[in-house]
């Protein structure tokens with residue numbers, strides 16, 4: 001008999017109202033995969049972009065998926081079954097992962113569901129010191145901060161530039177994190193602190209107390225003063241916001257310094273950067289169980305932590321997407337499916 005599960009499906013692109021909580025057949029782990037019973041799944045910007053059919057992209061790049069599809073990449077849960085050719089995991093293990101990203105960027109990785117198939121090499125044991133909600137909040141944001149600041153962890157072609165992204169030394173350096181209250185930003189702040197940097201966090205005022213608690217040495221409320229009028233002599237700016245005005249950060253960076261663009265689309269400052277001796281680099285985050293295991297030690301012993309903006313039942317994914325669209329997110333929005 002076919003085993004069923006609950007999942008949030010998309011039958012067309014559109015706003016949050018196109019997310020439907022439904023009964024569908026439970027997936028089966030194929031060779032090299034693990035079936036995970038999902039306890040929590042977090043929301044990331046690509047979920048919203050895909051729900052909307054990547055309308056901001058030129059039509060030739062927009063997806064033409066086979067509906068229905070299931071959004072979501074980031075999960076924390078429990079191993080329910082193990083496919084052939086998988087070693088290192090047992091039924092009942094608590095695990096977390098970013099699932100098939102960017103491979104399934106345009107079709108959805110299936111995380112908004114009670115069960116999801118995960119390639120074993122993308123899984124890591126969940127840090128024991130944190131719960132499923134926090135662990136589900138980590139994968140994409142943590143891997144992005146890690147792959148930008150610590151170790152890219154792969155040599156796949158970089159879709160944003162002709163060369164591989166390379167992290168720079170952080171110890172004793174002054175680092176400005178733009179978008180510091182968001183998913184990527186709040187983890188970038190903590191990782192830079194862990195590595196010995198002096199960290200300036202840029203965010204709206206509501207995040208000031210939190211970012212101080214997370215270790216930021218200085219805070220700039222961008223609603224009161226723009227970072228480029230306040231900061232100077234920065235070694236590295238990591239911009240976790242994007243948009244048309246990223247080049248303004250070049251004026252605060254030292255000659256020989258770096259500008260890392262987490263969302264590089266629309267950056268126009270390459271010539272100005274070259275004339276100022278500033279290197280500009282970006283990268284696309286990629287799934288990695290190995291790196292989640294490494295960075296998981298920091299979560300386990302409290303050196304870094306995942307801040308949860310809000311939680312919603314899986315059945316209310318549409319309300320969670322409405323919250324995400326309102327912006328000013330502090331940490332992560334998580335779908336709770338205990």
Ligand SMILES: NC(=O)c1ccc[n+]([C@@H]2O[C@H](COP(=O)([O-])OP(=O)(O)OC[C@H]3O[C@@H](n4cnc5c(N)ncnc54)[C@H](OP(=O)(O)O)[C@@H]3O)[C@@H](O)[C@H]2O)c1
Nearest residue numbers: 045144179181182183184203204240262263284285328329
């Ligand atoms: N390259 C990759 O592989 C990769 C991976 C992950 C994410 N991304 C991209 O990186 C970006 C951030 O992702 P995320 O998950 O961290 O998003 P997020 O959780 O939504 O965080 C965005 C943060 O930016 C802040 N913000 C908005 N406008 C701002 C401004 N003008 N100046 C400073 N801060 C501002 C928001 O709060 P406040 O306005 O209240 O401060 C919010 O906290 C997205 O564009 C995403 O698509 C790229």
